[in-house]
Amino acid sequence: MITIAAVAELSRNNCLTICAILVPMNLLLTIVLWVMVIIPRRKMEVLLLAVIANICSLALISHVASWWIVGIFLPASLVLLILAAICLGLNFTSLWFGRQIRYLELIRP
Secondary structure (H helix, E strand, O other): OOOHHHHHHHHHHOHHHHHHHHHHHHHHHHHHHHHHHHOOOOHHHHHHHHHHHHHHHHHHHHHHHHHHHOOOOOHHHHHHHHHHHHHHHHHHHHHHHHHHHHHHHHHOO
């Protein structure tokens, strides 16, 4: 049976691999999401990418939290948390910003 403790232990045991995957994925997905917002794309494509990017950001936050729960506070974990929080904020902002751009395109003469 999978428990939260087992998942947290797996996260801590495979820290290098998880960070090597999630950090570039977070950055890449956030950049691609903003490009898709600026270059008008279908709303469903943007929403799907935003959901995937938010899941990656939340996974990175969960990974950092698994270290903090056991009492290990490193500067690297703080940097990862800040990176994930910025990406999460940008991802949510892109959804709002995309709506505003579409609204402005509708009222443009």
